[in-house]
Amino acid sequence: MKLIQLTVNGRRYDVPVDDDELLLDVLRDKIGAYSVREGCGVGACGACTVLVGGTSVSSCLARAVRYDGAELTTADGLPEDDAVVTAFVESRAMQCGYCIPGFVLMAHELLAENPQPDREQIVAHLEGNICRCGTYQEICRAVEVAAERRARA
């Protein structure tokens, strides 16, 4: 057991973790960030995506001990009036909704790097996330709407 410090959505947590404990499990079981979800356990579906200092990480592959001192964002920590969140809601970009928090964080990462992505760049960035309900059209549209909205803001 090692005591590590995580800042999650601006709040500081001191958490004891085992060497082999996954960031995914720590966020869910010790911090209560249930928007971070396991879908495959091999980093292939994107449901467990978190942002670490703004960069997307598959938390199902990440050992928590390596993130001592890191600043993390999870979807449940975003404000309801966040441009990406409102764009997803208005674009009807969800069916069951299970995978959507991962897409929302990927969209954040993309728009921080590239505020005006074209459709091809959006597709390339979201390629690693799976929406089994097949809501991809609405998701792409939501990212475009969010980009427009942020450009105007």
Add this chain to the structure above:
Amino acid sequence: MTQTTPEPGVDTGVGSRRSRVGAAGKVLGQLRHVADRPHGGCAHVAVHRSTRPHARITSIDVSEAAALDGVEGVVTGADLYKVLGDRMFTGPAFSDQPPLAVDRVRYVGEPVVAVLARDVATAREAAELVYVEYEDLEPIYDVADALAERAFVHDALRPSVVFGDLRHLSGKTETNIAYQYNLKLGDPESAATQGTSVGFEFWAPPVHHVPIELPATIGWVEADRLELYSTTQTPSYVRQSVADMLGLPLSHVRIRVAPLGGSFGSKMYDRLEPLIAALAWLHRREVRMVASREEAFLLTTRHGAGVISSMSADADGNLTSAIADVRYDTGAYADVGPRITAKSGMIAAGPYKIPNVAIRSRCIYTNKPSAGPFRGFGVPQVTWSHETLIDELARARGEDPAGFRRRNLLREGDESYMGTVMHSADFVGCLDAVTEAIGWDKPLDRGSGRWRRGRGVAVGIKAVLTPTVANAVLQLNQDGSATLMISTVDMGQGSDTIMPQIVAEVLSMDAERIRVVAVDTDVTPYDTITAGSRSTYHTGNAVRGVAERMRERLVDLAAKRAGGSSRDLKLTADGVLNTASGEVYRISELIHEHFGARGATLTEEFNYTTSWQPYDKETGRSAKATEHWFAGAVAVQLLVDRWTGRVRVEHLVVAGDVGRAINPTLVEQQLAGSAIMGLGHALFDELVFDQGQMLNSTLLDYQLPSVKDLPGKLTPIIIESPHATGPFGAKGVGETGIIPIAPAVANAVRDAVGVRITRLPLSPERVLQAMDEAGVEK
């Protein structure tokens, strides 16, 4: 939302595109799922699995596992059998599946021993320390092995008590055929000797649902009652199944469900629930199991199916004959395979007028993981056959494949070859809509260089699950808001959004004031299942009925208050209006006055049950095989890369007849979403087995459609041919879109490069190979 009446101009009733309930919560990930239940102090379950496809268990050594620090218990199938006896074998059609293998294993990956431990890692480590010795039996890897009848997956068939028509199969030995459905009309063999005929052998491989939420079941005992919190589409079924297994009254079993993170047929009937229920009951302990992705792959699959079939037409281009021999590989346990076999078999010749038809559809045991329901319930596999045949038959006659279909499609009032009359199944409307949207009659640029362009079309038919039972309880709160109790599980299809729209329509309310209670069998009434696209029609009718009763009740209360008859009274958005006097009785006042209490509730209930006529024993026909039909069509325009065999879909149009769209946005999302899932089945989805072992059960190895697989353009089209007895004319739509996708794609590939492929998926390798064999220039 505090207003009691909708804002002017904001309609949330039937036909409105109201936003999905809890949309922001879904986007933020605040919606809680089953696995989010805190688990401090519970026992975690891991399973030791069979390494053999078919073997007798000769010994099990659990001593090392039991001695591991943190292990609370180790349970074998024999341990369960001592307590539960034959009751431990469960299943919706056949009672053939044990939660842990007893004496014999029947597929690689079958649960043999369960370990309970303080955490998941310890449980999994202990499961590895279990040693099982086997004496191998002859394995049955596929349908051909099974039909050779050298060995048998089960010593005797054990149909469940649920379906009376399976009773005659009880105790049958020396067979791997769990069930067989036959349809016979006219003389198809002689009819096929006239005119033009085509015939092929088809294969649709097993595939997996892969909802991104993993299956999870948590069970505990409270005051001598068993409680389960589980990812299931079938809470009412699970309650009965678990009560039967443990010998408990239904009142002593409680099943609760959270909204599911997708399911598509994978989380229904007996999955993790029997094992977790047995362990919780015997250990008097809260036990929890969240399947890993690899384990989820083993819980159920879509049936791999082979079809040997032919179709014939006369000189005038009218279909004369269809013959189909359908073989569903149901794996080691029948699950609902026998129902799939019949429901899909009966329409295996498609939605066409055909005077002579012979169909044999068989559900066949093999030593593979059990196959069960998957969006489409076996119908996509037979549609793969009939929509390829009719396309090729049109081409053999030199006719346009769309026009040839249009001439032969069943129309309103036609009796199908399987005996049931068509109503609210607008195949022609769907076909016309998709061909128009894709520009079927416009000239096509055939492409150049390595790329060749083609178009394809296909039509689909499916019967709704019948007979089934739905119930609804509506509680109107004194403040004019309402609480709806149904056992429909929202798994992304949007039932929690559309059911309030039906109530809102009847009671002139704002749907935002109506909430659906999360399924809890202690509270929400019996409902057969959330599956087979049945809920909009069946549960929707129960919801409509209960809302109408509530409307009558309110009018009665107003009449009592007015001291007279209800003749001039009418429910409006403002309350009950006396159309003669202009007086309005507000709902909040009526309920307050009736009970003399604020916060009181007015409750009504309604049952909606459908019936059917069983298949005739000789002919397999039925005058009422189903309550209603789903009709759909798909048109595709695509490019084939002649150098690599890769297919790129430029435009996909999918139309479904939904009777009446309760919420058009949600209908479009179901059509588009099922089309994308169907594209995976058409182009790359496939479970690969080697000697009974699943080889690609991780998401690194199993490919799913991603945003990159989205067609250049995707157009969902709603067709509304109202159903006479649907709620406001409505029917479901969850499966309609997926059914004709694969053949539409293959027909377009045929159009582009001239090769006819009859085995799915149309992987680049397979397309290239077909082009090589046909000598197509590259």
